[in-house]
Amino acid sequence: MRPKEFNRNSVLEKCIILFWKEGFTTTGIEKIVEHTGVNRYSLYQEFGNKDGILLASFELYQERNIPFDLLTSTSLVNDSLFRFYSSFFHPSTESNYPVGCYISTLAMELREKDAMKEYFNNFQIILKSKFDDFLELVPGIDQSDAKTISENLTFYYSTSIAMYVIFPIEETEKYLRNNLKIITKCLDK
Amino acid sequence: MSRQIDQAELIKKAVPIFWVNGFRAVSYKNLAEGMGVSQSFLYNQWGKEQLLLDSIDDYLSREIDPFFHSLEHDERGVGAIRDVYHEVAKSNYSEEPCTCMLMNIALELRHDFTSLDSVYGKFLHDMRSAYTKAFQRSFKDGNIQDVNKIPEYVEMLIGLMFGLNLLLHYKSTEELIVHIDAYFDLID
Numbered sequence: 456m457r458p459k460e461f462n463r464n465s466v467l468e469k470c471i472i473l474f475w476k477e478g479f480t481t482t483g484i485e486k487i488v489e490h491t492g493v494n495r496y497s498l499y500q501e502f503g504n505k506d507g508i509l510l511a512s513f514e515l516y517q518e519r520n521i522p523f524d525l526l527t528s529t530s531l532v533n534d535s536l537f538r539f540y541s542s543f544f545h546p547s548t549e550s551n552y553p554v555g556c557y558i559s560t561l562a563m564e565l566r567e568k569d570a571m572k573e574y575f576n577n578f579q580i581i582l583k584s585k586f587d588d589f590l591e592l593v594p595g596i597d598q599s600d601a602k603t604i605s606e607n608l609t610f611y612y613s614t615s616i617a618m619y620v621i622f623p624i625e626e627t628e629k630y631l632r633n634n635l636k637i638i639t640k641c642l643d644k
Numbered sequence: 645m646s647r648q649i650d651q652a653e654l655i656k657k658a659v660p661i662f663w664v665n666g667f668r669a670v671s672y673k674n675l676a677e678g679m680g681v682s683q684s685f686l687y688n689q690w691g692k693e694q695l696l697l698d699s700i701d702d703y704l705s706r707e708i709d710p711f712f713h714s715l716e717h718d719e720r721g722v723g724a725i726r727d728v729y730h731e732v733a734k735s736n737y738s739e740e741p742c743t744c745m746l747m748n749i750a751l752e753l754r755h756d757f758t759s760l761d762s763v764y765g766k767f768l769h770d771m772r773s774a775y776t777k778a779f780q781r782s783f784k785d786g787n788i789q790d791v792n793k794i795p796e797y798v799e800m801l802i803g804l805m806f807g808l809n810l811l812l813h814y815k816s817t818e819e820l821i822v823h824i825d826a827y828f829d830l831i832d
């Protein structure tokens with residue numbers, strides 16, 4: 456088989472930054488070619504079309520940047536949840552990513568787009584199942600409490616990601632702590 | 645004829661365009677057609693960013709200020725806030741803009757425009773103060789137990805409205821109302 460002339464993931468990383476910072480709709484294929492250094496033909500060959508690039512970029516982002524591995528220690532439920540949500544406010548310096556969540560930002564821009572709707576709804580189902588799994592590890596947790604908390608946490612994802620837009624990070628993190636305390640308060644009983 | 649009156653009328657026409665479409669997706673052509681003026685006039689005399697700022701000003705004074713004012717004086721206290729969230733969940737986005745224009749723009753542009761910082765600052769201050777007054781009324785009526793928790797609840801509900809502005813496009817009314825009620829149930 457002919458080796459690919461480009462590294463798929465590094466192309467997608469460049470596209471993530473491009474779409475995230477400049478928007479998906481207004482970014483034409485010429486701009487993608489210019490930023491990735493990969494020609495149009497090879498891009499289409501690999502991803503099909505611009506939507507294909509978008510979906511592949513979501514998959515890569517989800518795999519690398521949604522820190523589900525933080526949802527494992529239940530000794531301090533709120534600390535784990537806090538670290539999970541606040542990770543989006545501290546992107547690693549080598550990634551060059553902006554503050555926030557790529558998927559949610561694009562979900563706002565592309566709210567009328569069917570492919571986006573399907574992806575984002577599915578993403579929320581995954582989120583919920585991760586919260587379910589996490590809460591199941593909490594010793595002695597009441598089943599209906601776990602269900603309510605998990606639903607609230609999933610809903611809270613969109614909220615927490617939106618908050619940094621309006622508040623400075625320190626303030627956002629303060630509210631994050633308070634909100635998580637309120638959402639999980641039935642665990643204190 | 646006064647130029648100022650003309651401007652105010654023109655801005656009124658620009659508001660729904662930004663409200664529905666956001667900022668980036670709006671072209672000078674869209675604006676010129678919607679406002680009934682020439683593209684070159686808008687481009688040379690106004691600029692898209694300034695027009696957005698003027699539209700937000702107009703939106704705040706016509707849509708948001710009266711709303712905050714009525715919330716502050718509503719006897720139902722927190723119940724009145726819950727009703728507003730239900731209204732947002734029930735609105736059909738495809739028919740008319742129903743979410744908050746400022747929140748939409750904030751979610752889209754983040755910190756791209758420093759000129760928007762003071763606008764958000766005032767908006768949040770007013771929102772916080774209106775919500776706090778509603779909570780204080782509920783506290784007086786005995787529906788809130790701990791007065792010290794009010795600031796935390798207020799921030800939670802402000803965040804919830806932002807989340808709602810995004811999820812409105814992805815969830816059904818029924819799902820949203822269940823979620824909203826679950827949040828309000830956390831207030832005691």
